[in-house]
Amino acid sequence: MGMREKYALTAEGAKNIRLGAFWTVVVNLVAMFGVGFFFYLMEQLIASLTEGVPLPDMVPYAVGLVVFAVVLWVAHWFQYDYTYGKTYRESGKQRISLGERMRELPLSFFGKRDLADLTETIMTDATTMEHVYSHVLPYLYGTYISTAIIAVCLLVFNWQLAIAALWSVPVAFAILFWSRRFSAPLMRKTRACALAMTENTQEMLECVREIRATNQVASYLKQADGYIDRLEKTMFKSEVGAGIPVQSTQAIMRFGIATTILAGSLMLADGSIGFMVMFGFLLVVSRIYAPFDQSMLMLAELFMATEVAAPRMKALYDEVAATGSEDFSPQGHDVTFEDVTFSYGEGDEPVVSNVSFVAKEGDVTALVGPSGSGKSTLTKLAARFWDADGGRVLVGGVDASTIDPEALLKDYSVVFQDVLLFDDTVMGNIRLGRRDATDEEVLAAAKAAMCDDFVRKLPQGYDTMIGENGSKLSGGERQRISIARALLKNSPIVLLDEATASLDVENESQVQEALSNLLAGKTVIVIAHRMRTVMNADKIVVLDEGRVVEQGSPAELLEQNGLFSRMVKLQSESSGWSLVGTKASGED
Structure with missing residues (x-):
């Protein structure tokens, strides 16, 4: 070597x-x-x-x-x-x-x-x-x-x-x-203990609210003490295991x-x-x-x-990198799934199996289905965040797995359910959508995503630092900034995974209107659990246990009286649900 x-x-x-x-x-x-x-x-x-x-x-x-x-x-x-x-x-x-x-x-x-x-x-x-x-x-x-x-x-x-x-x-x-x-195994064990302690510390910091809310502070601190003690003991053994031979050989050398x-x-x-x-x-x-x-x-x-x-x-x-051609010249921007199968790990059960449908350019294609049916997985496969185990994902007739991910993603704007923001200003976070955008273009995207009102109330407005992953903002505010970023990028393909899930009813309707106007002519794949959100979609693909069970327009699927129809009825019935107090209506 x-x-x-x-x-x-x-x-x-x-x-x-x-x-x-x-x-x-x-x-x-x-x-x-x-x-x-x-x-x-x-x-x-x-x-x-x-x-x-x-x-x-x-x-x-x-x-x-x-x-x-x-x-x-x-x-x-x-x-x-x-x-x-x-x-x-x-x-x-x-x-x-x-x-x-x-x-x-x-x-x-x-x-x-x-x-x-x-x-x-x-x-x-x-x-x-x-x-x-x-x-x-x-x-x-x-x-x-x-x-x-x-x-x-x-x-x-x-x-x-x-x-x-x-x-x-x-x-x-x-x-x-x-x-x-003899010393090498001790070193590897020390490294493993150090990693375990780091993972435990990171978990505690990430879940500190949940730990406090469930009164588990003492339990987690005790667990942390255990990791630290194990690391200290293995480090001592490792140092002794390496130190004794070194000191011994130095003494031997002096002979x-x-x-x-x-x-x-x-x-x-x-x-x-x-x-x-x-x-x-x-x-x-x-x-x-x-x-x-x-x-x-x-x-x-x-x-x-x-x-x-x-x-x-x-x-x-x-590790094998996700490589491919940097020359991406699609014929249009239809996103086609051809008999796609995918699992997250070797030997795991497939998350999606034999999925086939076309999200046409200029149309809004909605993916619906129960939780865990593979909706988010399909959007990630469409953007080549993963490669399919079987079948193909075509973008404008080009196999996505043959294109360099960075070249492919230039044609995508993405808003996922889990919003990721950086410890930067509001302006800087939105400008990630397009680095060369002017301030006026950033402000226009922010207004279209209904960000302007709450941003103006921040201490420094658009120059306010929002903390790690937008910790100074609410969930809905973070999601609207993510939407503004996608709107600013203005790519021909848009992926929306529960993009309005954290918005209140008023803001949701306003953002939906803004999205409808600004996404005209693009290939749009949207995931939503609220059935009323997708009623205006051009096409709905219904997934269940990783397979396509229905697809067509909302009217066609309602007529079929299948899974989509049942989901619409269930949500319609649950809309009348309300909390009931512990006291009966006639009690004081």
Whole structure:
């Protein structure tokens, strides 16, 4: 496995890691050159003291020292730039790349993955890899290479002392990598506990009103304590499992100093080497282990990255994106379902089965049926939020599954039942429908969607920040902004999924009138549970348990006395329903 695949790097990121490792090698070798320079100076000094040899001119030594300091500074500067500066820029690009990748994925992917899980990948996993890129990989690879070079030099100089000094390095790393088989499962368990805690926290924040309303605060806090305790215990075990081998190998590595002293003393005693040779080896040994200290302390993080973080990030890139042709030239904008079957997961029961109908351009096609009959699913299939398992969805005679989703959605305006707004101004949220729209066009869309009255009452009007997902607005106000956004986009195909569900009767009739005027000539697919809402539709498709059971005009379906007719009668009867007080009408 190459570096890019192993550590989820881009081509530029892998290049910068290699350059960072190169400059780490340069720094280590220059530092070792300084040790040699000091050794040579000591040799001259001892010769002068013991043999009366006159000291050489110190000016060249001073110049050499200055040159050494300058070269070391330059090498450190390049090492810092490649291991930190360029690495952090790479991390920023990586986060953007992850976001872009998720933008390309089909919505079926998000149905299989938890939101907290994806958030952890972008935030926690990316941060873990960022630290590995900057603090671990360049130093580790650079230390491997520089130590190998120094080891060859030492073996050439005196192989016996070289073995005595270096034997502990491969032994220490062998023990460390052998311990990985025990620490890796603990790391994965820690990651799973962290994800569980994040999911629990997110659930508590999203459902805080329901939790308080049902008096479950104490229960949820107790549950949160349990998740935190489990994470703390697994983190402790993971840290101990990784820390003990690291500390042990650092101690083992230092045995090299002891064996160097022992072997050097024996060789010095029998005259095999001189004092200066042993002194030189001790200088080298005192320096050669230093680069490993930081690397070995970070190896636990490297193991976590390669076992957990990098594979999770790579898994996102390995997901099959929703791709297709960017050239979308339909012949009209009829939306045709041809024997469409779809299920949300492999092996699940189909949500819709063998559905066939045509939503013609210029007509309003209404989808009705009991809850869970597949109405919303069909609108999502029409917009290629998912691809059908069987059959085809055609837009103007073009198979939607062959078109790039972004190119396809340029011809769609969508208002779903679950409104999504951004923490932006009212004007900014409506302008999402068409980025280049003028203020006048945005205001016109807002007025058509009956937004103007309530927006004018906000503190800053159209420049008011509405909070996360429009938290400062009511449900009906949020839905009207969503309708204004769709009206501003003015696309030839409009999907309305319960678009007026949160409006009161007065506003609903006004918005319906605005929609009728502004959607003329477009292909409109509307979902509504209120039968009176769809009585003016050109065509009604009745669904039951994922299948089309009736289709035709409202008058035709009423005459058939089928499911649609029964639904109309039931809603007509329920319209007279009213609350009855606990006291009988004649009681005080």
